[in-house]
Amino acid sequence: MKVLEVQGVVISFPEKTLSQRVITVWDELPPWRKVLFIQGLFLFTGIFSTLGNQLVYYNGAGDNRSLLPAAATFFGMCCAIFVPREELKEDSYYIVPYGKIILMGFLEFFGCVFAMLGLNCAGSGVFQVVYASIVIWIALLSKWFLNKRLSSQYWTAVFITTFGVSLSAIGSFSSGSINAIQLLGITLTLLSTFSYGSNYIVSEYILSVTNPPPSMVIQMYTGITGFLLVFSYIIFFTIPNWNILVSENIRSVKGSIAVIIITYIGLAISSFLHSWSYFKLVKQTGSVGTGILQSLRAIFVFILSSVCFCSNHPEQCINTPKIASAIVVVVGVTYFSYLQKLELSSKLSKDKNETIHV
Numbered sequence: 001m002k003v004l005e006v007q008g009v010v011i012s013f014p015e016k017t018l019s020q021r022v023i024t025v026w027d028e029l030p031p032w033r034k035v036l037f038i039q040g041l042f043l044f045t046g047i048f049s050t051l052g053n054q055l056v057y058y059n060g061a062g063d064n065r066s067l068l069p070a071a072a073t074f075f076g077m078c079c080a081i082f083v084p085r086e087e088l089k090e091d092s093y094y095i096v097p098y099g100k101i102i103l104m105g106f107l108e109f110f111g112c113v114f115a116m117l118g119l120n121c122a123g124s125g126v127f128q129v130v131y132a133s134i135v136i137w138i139a140l141l142s143k144w145f146l147n148k149r150l151s152s153q154y155w156t157a158v159f160i161t162t163f164g165v166s167l168s169a170i171g172s173f174s175s176g177s178i179n180a181i182q183l184l185g186i187t188l189t190l191l192s193t194f195s196y197g198s199n200y201i202v203s204e205y206i207l208s209v210t211n212p213p214p215s216m217v218i219q220m221y222t223g224i225t226g227f228l229l230v231f232s233y234i235i236f237f238t239i240p241n242w243n244i245l246v247s248e249n250i251r252s253v254k255g256s257i258a259v260i261i262i263t264y265i266g267l268a269i270s271s272f273l274h275s276w277s278y279f280k281l282v283k284q285t286g287s288v289g290t291g292i293l294q295s296l297r298a299i300f301v302f303i304l305s306s307v308c309f310c311s312n313h314p315e316q317c318i319n320t321p322k323i324a325s326a327i328v329v330v331v332g333v334t335y336f337s338y339l340q341k342l343e344l345s346s347k348l349s350k351d352k353n354e355t356i357h358v
Contacts, residue, residue, distance in 0.1 A: 035284055038277045039293060045274035046297045049073070050119065050127070051304055052267045057120050058309070059255030061264075064120050066238045066245040070112045071230045072264050076271025077108075077223025080216045094211045101218055104202050105225020111195030112226065114188045122185025123309070130189040132298050135162055137197030142286075145201055146208075157336035164328025167321050200282065200290065207283045215279035223275070296333045299326045 026034070053069045056062040062069050119127045139158050142148040150158075206212055238245055250257070281290040302325070306318040 038280050041273055042277035042281055043293055043297055045270040045277065046294070047300050047304065048270045049267060049274060050301050051308060052263050052270065053116060053119055054309060056260055056263050058253065059260050060249035060253040061246055061255060061260040062120065063245045063249055064117050067113065067230050067233050068238070069116050069267065071227070071234060072267040073112055073271040074223050074227035074230055076268040077219055077275045078227050079272045080220040080223065094213045096213045096217060097206055098221070100202055100206055101221045102225050104199050104222045107195050107199040107202065108222055109226040109229045111192050111199060114192035114195060118185045118189030118192055122182045122189060127185065127189055130186050131193055132162055132294060133190065134193040134197050134294050137193055138200050141197055141201045142204070146205060153339055154336070157332050157339060160335065161329055161332030164325050164332055167325040167328060203279065204282050204286060215276070215283065219275045219279055296329060299329050302326070
């Protein structure tokens, strides 16, 4: 309780808690800084999730058949149920489209499973190359199902970014280091990008209607749907085969139990923050703008994969094509961001003019 004395009159009022102070600071930030922060959070958590999954895999606790990494991902999304829903104050009336959210849960589940299998089969370097195609999927699906028209400048930015990421594959393919397992990983990753791309479109549709449900509600129900699917699989398959799928793998590679536990906790936290930032970005910048960040994420994964996993997967080591890829992707993402800034400025100017005339 804070006490203030004014002209002999004592006034007492409750002092703001830390969370209330953070909310106040957040509310005072200009919109572009909020978007920039959320984009950074989305990018960081995405990078951590990719490298974290590889880390538990190399420590023997990420067998493709166990789905343990997927369980950590969906558990993190479910944690939205424990977050106070301040958003409900803004939108007191809304309808939860349970059918579409359950569909999102299934798309997220299959996208997560295919991505995990593709990541472990192809390695994080090649995985991110193929995963960058999600930008094209989102752009096409948004045109087909949301009737969104991207300008020629936006399409140029999308293709520059995708071309830049594909450059990093030149070294691997030209050296003949792509084997049958990696080809399987590439196929699974393509299936993952289609599932995730479709999920992006459904989520943008839900958030674009009048009085949409708060993003935390969508995140919670999507996470619960995916977690129930994974949990059922783990109960009936993973646990009965725990010794083969987990224990023996950890012993064979001499994995660290401490590293595994800490990484899984980190993956759950990262999943919650990644999902929260994802829904915020889809609502503010659209599915295409959110998807293009995946290409920038690929560049960071290339670099960090080379530092962390080059000894395990030679194709993940840094090379000239990947350096060229980084430069082109940065150009594409910067151009796309510049176009978004122009569009936002034009929209704000138009709204201001309409207000003045009224």
